[in-house]
Amino acid sequence: MGKEMLTGNSAAAWGVRLAEVDYIPAYPITPQTEIIETIAKWISDGSMDASFVTMDSEHSMITAAGAASATGARTFTTTSSQGLLYGFEMIYTVAGWRVPLVMVNVSRGLSSPITLGPDHNDILAVRDSGFLQIHCETCQEVLDSVLMAYRLAEDERVLLPVMVNMDGFYLSFTREAVEIPDVEKVRSFLPEYRPEHAFFKAARPMAQGVAVLGGDYYSYFKYQMHLASQNALEIYKEVCDDFERIFGRKYEVIDEYMMEDAEYILVMTNSFSTLGKAAVKRAREDGVKAGLLRPRFLRPFPESEIKNALKGKKAVAVIDQNISVGKGGIIYSEMAGCLYNEIDRPLLLSFIGGLGGKNISQKEFEFIFEKMISASDTGIVEPPSLLYTESELEGITKLKEIAGKE
Amino acid sequence: MLRLRFHGRGGQGAKVASRVLGTAAFLDGYNAQDFPLYGAERRGAPITAFTRISRDDIMERGLVSDPDIVIVMDETLLSDPQAMPLSGLKKGGIVFVNTPLSPLETKEEYGIEDHVITLDITKVSLDMIGKSVLSSLAAGVASRIAGIGEEALKGALEKELSGIISDRDLLGKNTEAALYCYNTLVPVQVKTAETIREKENVITLPFETARVSSPAINATGNTPLRRTGNWRVFRPVWNYDICTRCMTCVSRCPEGCIRLNEDGYPYADYDNCKGCLVCAEECPVKAITKVREIHSRSEEGDQ
Numbered sequence: 001m002g003k004e005m006l007t008g009n010s011a012a013a014w015g016v017r018l019a020e021v022d023y024i025p026a027y028p029i030t031p032q033t034e035i036i037e038t039i040a041k042w043i044s045d046g047s048m049d050a051s052f053v054t055m056d057s058e059h060s061m062i063t064a065a066g067a068a069s070a071t072g073a074r075t076f077t078t079t080s081s082q083g084l085l086y087g088f089e090m091i092y093t094v095a096g097w098r099v100p101l102v103m104v105n106v107s108r109g110l111s112s113p114i115t116l117g118p119d120h121n122d123i124l125a126v127r128d129s130g131f132l133q134i135h136c137e138t139c140q141e142v143l144d145s146v147l148m149a150y151r152l153a154e155d156e157r158v159l160l161p162v163m164v165n166m167d168g169f170y171l172s173f174t175r176e177a178v179e180i181p182d183v184e185k186v187r188s189f190l191p192e193y194r195p196e197h198a199f200f201k202a203a204r205p206m207a208q209g210v211a212v213l214g215g216d217y218y219s220y221f222k223y224q225m226h227l228a229s230q231n232a233l234e235i236y237k238e239v240c241d242d243f244e245r246i247f248g249r250k251y252e253v254i255d256e257y258m259m260e261d262a263e264y265i266l267v268m269t270n271s272f273s274t275l276g277k278a279a280v281k282r283a284r285e286d287g288v289k290a291g292l293l294r295p296r297f298l299r300p301f302p303e304s305e306i307k308n309a310l311k312g313k314k315a316v317a318v319i320d321q322n323i324s325v326g327k328g329g330i331i332y333s334e335m336a337g338c339l340y341n342e343i344d345r346p347l348l349l350s351f352i353g354g355l356g357g358k359n360i361s362q363k364e365f366e367f368i369f370e371k372m373i374s375a376s377d378t379g380i381v382e383p384p385s386l387l388y389t390e391s392e393l394e395g396i397t398k399l400k401e402i403a404g405k406e
Numbered sequence: 407m408l409r410l411r412f413h414g415r416g417g418q419g420a421k422v423a424s425r426v427l428g429t430a431a432f433l434d435g436y437n438a439q440d441f442p443l444y445g446a447e448r449r450g451a452p453i454t455a456f457t458r459i460s461r462d463d464i465m466e467r468g469l470v471s472d473p474d475i476v477i478v479m480d481e482t483l484l485s486d487p488q489a490m491p492l493s494g495l496k497k498g499g500i501v502f503v504n505t506p507l508s509p510l511e512t513k514e515e516y517g518i519e520d521h522v523i524t525l526d527i528t529k530v531s532l533d534m535i536g537k538s539v540l541s542s543l544a545a546g547v548a549s550r551i552a553g554i555g556e557e558a559l560k561g562a563l564e565k566e567l568s569g570i571i572s573d574r575d576l577l578g579k580n581t582e583a584a585l586y587c588y589n590t591l592v593p594v595q596v597k598t599a600e601t602i603r604e605k606e607n608v609i610t611l612p613f614e615t616a617r618v619s620s621p622a623i624n625a626t627g628n629t630p631l632r633r634t635g636n637w638r639v640f641r642p643v644w645n646y647d648i649c650t651r652c653m654t655c656v657s658r659c660p661e662g663c664i665r666l667n668e669d670g671y672p673y674a675d676y677d678n679c680k681g682c683l684v685c686a687e688e689c690p691v692k693a694i695t696k697v698r699e700i701h702s703r704s705e706e707g708d709q
Contacts, residue, residue: 005425005428005429005432005438005440030446116446169441169443169468170441170467170468173441173442174439174440174441174467174468175425175428175438175439175440175441176438176439176464177432177437177438271467272467274465274466274467275465275466275467277465278465278466281465357468359468359469359471361606363605363606363608364606364608367608385608385610386611387608388608388609388611389606389607389608389609390606390607390609391606393609393611
């Protein structure tokens with residue numbers, strides 16, 4: 001169909017349309033609303049054939065999506081931020097049902113204070129639920145990832161729900177040129193979902209997620225989910241190969257930018273990685289051997305790929321666009337856990353940046369590279385720090401003065 | 407790369423203008439990115455939207471803090487302490503202002519030192535479309551300043567507007583008005599240098615007690631001192647010779663900003679009147695007329 005200017009939200013909607021989804025339970029929340037608006041419009045004007053139901057809350061929405069998925073219907077739903085938290089209970093529940101539901105989360109910082117700007121505390125809050133997580137940098141990647149997510153979720157060796165994540169505003173409302181795949185090609189990549197055990201039928205009543213009342217049973221089911229999730233890494237490679245063969249675009253579990261001879265590496269996820277890549281390019285112009293590694297999956301966590309990519313590097317700075325209050329950056333902890341037993345491991349630095357969509361400026365990237373270089377010269381790694389500038393502190397000080405807080 | 411920033415008010419069409427420009431640049435063979443910044447805002451509130459146009463890959467995201475071109479769709483925003491349309495404008499950058507004033511008068515009025523281009527696109531819109539909706543006109547203006555071709559602009563208007571305007575006649579009028587604006591402006595060369603960013607120190611954030619660091623803070627945008635009188639395109643004006651003091655306008659005002667004077671005649675609190683003109687619509691004897699609001703500092707005392 002060629003290239004079109006699409007927002008991340010409409011790219012997601014196109015992914016859903018091309019995947020020929022059967023059922024979409026929906027509940028709006030900024031900055032996700034445009035996805036369901038677009039789908040609703042297509043269904044009403046006949047350009048998409050699916051059932052669309054507006055629900056009373058995200059809790060019901062995720063329940064309905066899980067139940068429909070269990071009947072064998074290809075199901076999609078989407079939310080953001082506080083909405084995801086409202087449905088949190090059912091996120092764990094439907095993951096335990098082992099249903100191949102695909103859900104787009106449009107990242108937005110969590111309350112309080114309230115904000116609409118993006119960070120990843122919402123999606124990372126459900127990190128351990130059993131949903132696989134694909135994190136996207138561009139609008140194109142959002143569309144492509146929705147298609148790949150169904151392939152992955154519906155694979156018998158996986159059968160776990162998948163979340164595709166995009167940043168609010170920085171992708172959701174940002175338009176850039178996106179290639180809309182041809183519908184016939186999509187059909188050859190993603191055939192109709194024909195579950196071998198579409199078990200949830202009106203004719204055959206049964207209960208989902210029954211009580212097992214025993215640790216030995218419970219352990220078994222939970223660990224099975226873990227193994228299925230780990231399978232997904234290998235299967236994803238097959239999915240990517242197929243995708244590249246049919247559509248010509250190549251994806252991997254990690255995205256490596258100028259990594260080959262790099263010594264100082266940024267680790268970032270999602271749309272702010274574009275800014276990181278620009279910073280890497282500039283650092284290269286200044287003679288710093290910079291590179292960037294972007295995990296596209298956070299669950300399953302691509303441990304061996306990350307270990308390989310970082311072997312022998314001097315220093316790695318993880319920029320977490322999230323904060324685990326009382327601990328620090330979540331991905332930093334994941335990276336440290338991943339690299340701990342490696343003999344030839346790089347120094348690992350931690351920065352928290354871009355919370356609530358706060359910009360990460362070129363100066364802040366330069367600051368990070370300086371810290372990496374000095375750490376590798378001295379062997380001393382400074383404690384984690386928040387990327388926050390003097391002028392930003394002046395701004396909040398002024399705001400507090402207005403509120404009578406001194 | 408050219409970076410544009412549109413400043414308008416919710417409902418004026420800044421978002422659509424940035425989209426039309428983005429699509430026009432895309433159709434003209436450039437890499438393009440466009441992005442509106444809004445969330446909880448409503449009609450009348452300051453809104454920004456951005457477009458990036460480049461021959462190279464665009465390795466930026468989010469808001470544009472150092473624009474080459476600023477499009478001001480509502481001149482009252484120039485004196486709005488929150489909107490600050492000129493902030494970060496690069497040396498050699500261009501400011502377009504929607505105003506009946508000449509560029510020279512605008513520079514004096516608002517103390518602008520940069521290259522100013524003006525056109526009363528509100529008037530163009532009222533004359534050619536019949537209402538004050540500025541999206542396609544602002545896109546026409548921006549396309550001209552950014553050096554986008556006329557055919558690409560036409561294509562973009564068709565593509566972007568046909569999704570939101572079903573009336574072909576209205577769509578035609580929009581295109582006509584946009585092209586009028588495009589052709590009225592003299593082509594310019596945008597010659598800006600890349601900004602030299604000032605040193606920003608990354609600091610250690612000090613601990614502060616919850617008494618001062620809890621999020622119960624009033625943003626300046628929410629204080630009662632923030633007046634909305636400059637949101638209007640038209641203001642309601644009462645003719646007391648006809649007015650029967652029936653109070654219909656008082657009870658219909660959605661903002662509750664019409665009161666009665668000592669003689670029982672209604673008057674509007676123009677600081678809070680948003681110019682919706684429900685009062686004029688509802689007045690049984692048509693005692694309320696709408697008067698085009700010309701905003702400039704010299705008239706501020708009048709508001």
